[in-house]
Amino acid sequence: MLVDKLAALLAAPALALADLSGPWPPGALAIPSVAALLLPAVRDRLVRLARTVITYTAIVLLPRSPAEVIDLLYRGCRRDRVPLLRRDLVCTARELRKELEHPAGHSTDPDPRMSQGTFTFLFSLDDPAQWKPRRTAISSATPAMTARAHADTTAFVPPPGHRDLYRDLTAHTLGSAFRIVFGRPPTTEELHRLRPGIDDINDMVKNRSLRPRDDLRQRTWHETSRLIDAHLDDPRFLFHADPHFAALDHGARIDVAGADLLQSITVQTADLFGHMLLLRHEHPAAFDHDIDAAILETLRLHPLSDSLFRTPDQGNPWLASLVMVHRHNWPEPDRFCPTRWRHTPRRALAVYSAGPRTCPSFKVSEIIATRMLHDLHQRGIRITPHPRLRHERTFYFGLPATITHHGTPSAHRPPRLPTARLWARRYAARTLFMARKREIW
Structure with missing residues (x-):
């Protein structure tokens, strides 16, 4: 493994200075025996540091996501875990699943505003007394x-032309999430009040923004609160007469509807x-032949989450690159x-987490995405991505594409490619985000 060879090379000078194996003057026989005991620990510590x-x-330094960099450095690692200085790197899906199926511990996110703001996601709760009732309700x-999700027949029909398709996707999926939770189509005003806060959370998670917009998130929070109060007695409401949801306090109800469902379904x-x-x-x-297998392979190559960090109650803190984990030993x-999924169980994937903390909306997302693809096929809509678009996990620069209906080309100009200024802003936002979350020390 390249990184281990580099670490040994960096640690070699210090190890040479620390090697107290001799020669020793008479009367100092105790020193070599102590050194022999200490040297392995010193060597291990220096290699971890390097x-x-x-x-x-x-x-x-590299213009890639942390998970992609870890995959680049540790590709081919044969160990389940690699010890770093303050935490372990989980390298295999088997080891990751073993950690996730025992949810005791807490997240390593000292500044939840960077990703959550006024909402608290289910995955960020550490106290079982808080997250278990929410998990039960969901x-x-x-x-x-x-x-x-199966019954929703609202078609996805993006307008023709050259455009950033990602905004069309989030607009449609937010409408789908709203119909699932509240049992009716949203009004234009309701979408305008909900979407800015959801977009801001998505921008922070994907390092598009340098700081959260609390005003936008507060607007989304208050709109979610208003919708829940207005629909508690409505039989169309997903949690109508649900005793588990009724047992939650008002803030937890808003988090369930706003963060765990509306936000998660929309973005994922x-x-x-x-x-x-x-x-x-x-x-x-491949997608026409077996859509389910194609979705699993899509998730393996491009997991919807970049990395996982956790501090268990027992054992070392750990981090995992989901990019590397899902390419290990394949x-x-x-x-x-x-x-490859004909004889491989879905359990081999951990893209939605695993165990009691599995994302509650993962199946719904796959159902909606499958129907959207079917809508495009049925209506003869063709989407051609920009030829120079780099396929990356976060869609940081959107999804510039050309949409044609029944082969009719568009006369609009194609969208511009990212500028150097946007690349620099992305690098600054990503580095600042990692620093605030203490991911880089």
């Missing part, structure tokens, strides 16, 4: 959520469908090959 310096220096509503579905579009443009037959790991 490995940590290499890893986080590359994360800061679990009780999951069958109804799935049924509503838009991201999943965006990745599906880009891969379908290159592999159309034949031809970088190739899009849905047929």
Whole structure:
């Protein structure tokens, strides 16, 4: 493994100075025995330090996401865990699942405003007395959520032309999430009050913004509160007469509806469908033949979350690159090959987390994304991504594409590609975000 060779090279001078193996003067026989005991610990500490310096220096300097950099450095690692200075790097899906299925511990996010703001996501709660009631309420509503996702017939029909398709995706998926939660189509005013805060949270999570916009998030929070109060007695409401939801306090109800469902369904579905579009443009037959296997392979290559950080109650803190974990020990790991899922259980994926903290909206997102793809096929709508667009997890620069209806070309000018200023802003936002979350030390 390249990073271990570099770490050993960096640590070699210090190890040479620390090697107290002799020669020793008469009467100092006790010193070599003490040195022999201390040297392995010193060597291990220095190698950890060198490995940590290499890893986080590359994360800061390279124009890639932290998960992609970790995958680049540790590709081919045969160990389940690699110790860094203050935490362990989880390298395999087996080890990650073992950690996630035991949710004791807490997240390593000292500044939740950077990703949550006025909302508190289910995954960020550490106290079981807080997250278990919310998980129970969502679990009780999951069958109804799935049924509503299947029954929703609102078609996805983006207008023709050259445009940033990602904004169309989030607008449509927010409408789908609203119909699932509240049982009716949203008004234009309701979408205008909900969307800015959701977009701001998405921008912070994906390092598009340097700081949160609390005014936008407060507007979304108050609108979610108003909608819940207005629909408590409405039988169309997803949690109507649900005793588990009724047992939650008002703030937890808003977090369940706003963060765990509206936000999660909107962003995850838009991201999943965006990745599906880009891969379908290159592999159309794979999606036409077996859409379920194609979705699993899409999630393996482009997980919707970048990294996971956790501090367990027992053992070392750990981090995991979901990009690396889902390419570890796979034949031809970088190739899009849905047929590999014919004999591989879905359990091999951990893109939605695992165990009691599994994302509550993962199945709904896949149902909505599948229907959206079907809508495009049925209406003869063709989406051609910008030829110079780099396929990356966060869609930081959007999804510039050309949309044609029944083969009719558009006369509009194609969208501009990212400028150097946007690249610099992205680098600054990503580095600041990691620093505030203490991910780089």
